[in-house]
Amino acid sequence: MGDDILPAVAEVIERVTCPAGRTVLFGRMAAFAGIAVALVVAPPALANLRAPVVIPVSRSAALAAPSVPLVVESEALSFVCGSDSCQVSARYAVTAAGPATVRLEFILPAEVSVTATTNADRETVQVVPATPLQPDELQSLGAAERGAPGLFRAGFQSALRAGPNTVTVRYSQPLGAEEVGFGYGKKKGRMVQRFRYELWPLREWTKSPGFRVKLAVAIERPAPGWWERTLGNPRSVTCLTSDATAPVPAGRLEQRDGQLWYEAELGPSIPDRITCFIGDENLMPRN
């Protein structure tokens, strides 16, 4: 063990003492001082941390494009999140050239009750295990965190009229979570909750030129007082996209009564997916 630590300490000493190639401290004193600094700065130094507590992230997806060509004008996507799940509402504005009955399907993360409406009419929804996954689904959904629950497929017939229509689906999506900030001596870290929503199915739709996804995520949070805003870490929420060139959507946060709302608009380029995070403000990812 000592064989490994000493060169590292020596390197610290070298870096601490020779920032411009000149020795500032001298000989043995420098060595002792360096070791002392290293021990103070890095008491938990030596490696091998336990694994974090993880609840696998859950995933759901936008409506897959139907076989009948329709133009999708917008998607209003909202997640109203409680302590362990979010109520999802995805509302699509679609335009049909003529009256048509189309089958619409989407992936959801649990065998839960799904409500689907076309305009004001409630549809009958079947939820079945999503096995096997379609090739494009496999590519995006195949690799899941170990222990992630199985995926399900919801499907329904949607009777569309000529012209503008509104198709809405509602269901519950569990929140995943990951412990962060744990370490030696600190047995428990803090949990950051997460969920994932796949937008890539929208690629196959015919989209209107002004197509946007209007994203809204609400979490329960009483308005924080001055003290908490200034020195604390109130709960917060943020979302990242899978687009490496624009990972951070232009989102905004707003406190409305007992809820904190995050809102963002995605488009015209639609990322493959979004991942949203809920947790202490200083644990929200930045990019």
Added chain:
Amino acid sequence: MAGSQKFGSLGSEHHDGRIPPGIKGRSFAFPGPLGSDGWNLAAGATLVNKEPPTAHQRAEELVRQFEARPGGGEFKKIARRAVAMGLRIRIYDPSAIHQKVSSLCGPAALLYDLASRDPIAYVNYVISLYEKGFAVIKDIEVVPGIDLKDYDPGNRVEASDWIGLASLRDSENYFFDYQDASDEFAGITLPGELEGWFRKVGYAEVVNDARVIVDQEEENIRRANTYFHKGFRVCLFIHSNMLSKSTESSGSATADHWVVQTAPASFGLTVLGGETKKTISLAIYTWGEGRRLVPLTGVLALDDFLDNYYGFVAAKF
């Protein structure tokens, strides 16, 4: 089939030409290519698949034989069946090896490598520990202490992982006794030690360019990536801040975790906060995931990566 002739052997057991009960091959029918040549030749008339068994199939057969043997093992609070169940999964998916609450990421990196490269050796290692209380992986002799063998990991660490990982750690510790999943300090693995393990298990070329308390420069990760491209097994010494979106931009004072690179790193550029920044992405084995993405989503600035990166140990067989 021949009746009295002795055919084939798997481990110390000899077959008499009859079909052992409970054999279930994955892609071959019995009498299949499970034993020695003699066994195969005798079964030739009814052989369905003449392909020799894969290493995975042979390892699976070793586990089946292990499970069928009566009695408990040296790890008194772990059931034979639980070990067999864990091994079966890990033969085909080495990334299932999971340290969970233990501080055993160094041994996990080594056994992930062993199970990926040589599932038979991996299975023999765990079986030998369970049945004999010691095991040998080439030049590493693993002899866990009594305390460790008497420990019940429950669901804190999976049975086969506890036997494989904790035994290696305990056996290799000079000063500290590893006997409980919560033994943090006794669980540490330093770069020189991992390097030594790779040498002892037979890797011909081992490069250790990792350090404990000063993060590395871009050149180091690029070199690690070059070794990965050359077919080296590359273990990265990191701070676990790197693995969470919430903490990936926070620096660290020391390394605290070993991971294994499982996909090439790619380097890029992006604009963050109005500034053009270098980025990096790669996939690793850690915590029971074989292809965990770094970053999990979004982008990771190379500077942030380097703040939690302490070097690598690369080894080529």
